[in-house]
Amino acid sequence: MKDKEVELLIKKELIREEIYLDLIPSENYASQDVLDASGSVFTNKYAEGYPKKRYYPGVEVVDELEELCIERAKKVFNCNFANVQALSGSTANLAIYLALLRPGDRIVSMNLNHGGHLSHGAHVSVTGKFYNIFHYGVDEKTEMIDYDKVKEICLITKPKLIVAGASNYSRKINWKKFKAIADLVGAYLVADISHISALVVTNLHPNPFPYADVVMTTMQKQIRGARGAIILSNNEEIAKKIDNAVFPGIQGGPQENIIAGKAVTLFEVMQPFFKTYCKNMLANNKALCDEFIKAGYHVISGGTDNHLFCVDVFSKVKYTSDIVEKWLQDAHILANKNTIPFEKNSPRTPSGIRMGSPAGTTRGLKVEDFQNIGKWMVKIINSKGDEKVINEIKVKVLELLKKHPIYKDKISNFDPFEIDSLNEYDAKK
8 A cells, every 4th residue: 555654554453453352232343355345446436326227327337236235135134125325324214214204203212321322313413403302211120121111102202203223222122012002103113223133134133024114224233244234124115215315315326335345244144154153142242241240240131132231330339431441441351331221420421331242253252251251351340440450351351362363364464462552553663
């Protein structure tokens, strides 16, 4: 690469990924094939519109590509329609609302502090500014979705659309109950499965079809592919509205290079090894969660059915999770601070640490590894950030990661573990 500054930053990011244990549930590692497709010559083609309905010439190949990606998405998710152009989960959700609602219409969705997502109508999001949002949450005792309360809220507010799905909820979602509530009040049901899509397509989590009118998922989390989203439906009338909302509603020319990456991602999902990965991801996450429960920490909802969980660290050690996050990062463990249901602290200095197993599982870590990781994390937190303990654990983390490189070919000519901090790398470069 002629641009040595960017080349250096790419190498620096590769080193960072190799030498940190990533437990952030929304992150994962794309395969080299996905990276190659996402950085391919499809970057060069402007292709406003849809296959066979473009506004530019020279689109015969991108039409083939997009049609292939659409057919794979329909096959993987067992549905009749797929829009593969959405640039992100947030823009995909906005497109869905634009397709089905008018500004000011009512939406019922999950409270952000209880596990929902910004794009489900948080007041700081454009979705919260354009629409009239009402939130449901979890039961104070069980910390699971209270479907009776959801029904009560919907009967009072009479929403036009209900969003089911979350970014920090560790239990299975009952789509059938959501559908019954939606039918009762005459609302659309939208399922955001961005965090659980891999489990859905491998039948390890209930499928929102046939209950949901629209299903949306990102491609880079559990499903470990190209960044971006797809929107799915079985309703022909809704499908037309979705296409119009994505283009020309909120987007111009699609990123055909990323659609190539999505197509490769879907190819990988259809391979036999993918279900094995998903089963391992569940087992690994449960092993990690159990270590916190055994150590006397309060895990939100008391456990996990999927790839993530959230721990209330504040109630145990009286330190907010922004501080705990830093302790863990110093030991080369990445888990993110997060609010918990009925949060008493601020969003910037909350009580919870959210973590999960997707990236570590992709890396090849097993149940025993996650048990050890849980013990290491507990030791750091119990020590209240003791520097000696952090350094002791960091050595163990780096030893473990060195046995499980992410991109062997990319680091074949250098050893990222010779440099255990990015500051040290800056000093040596």
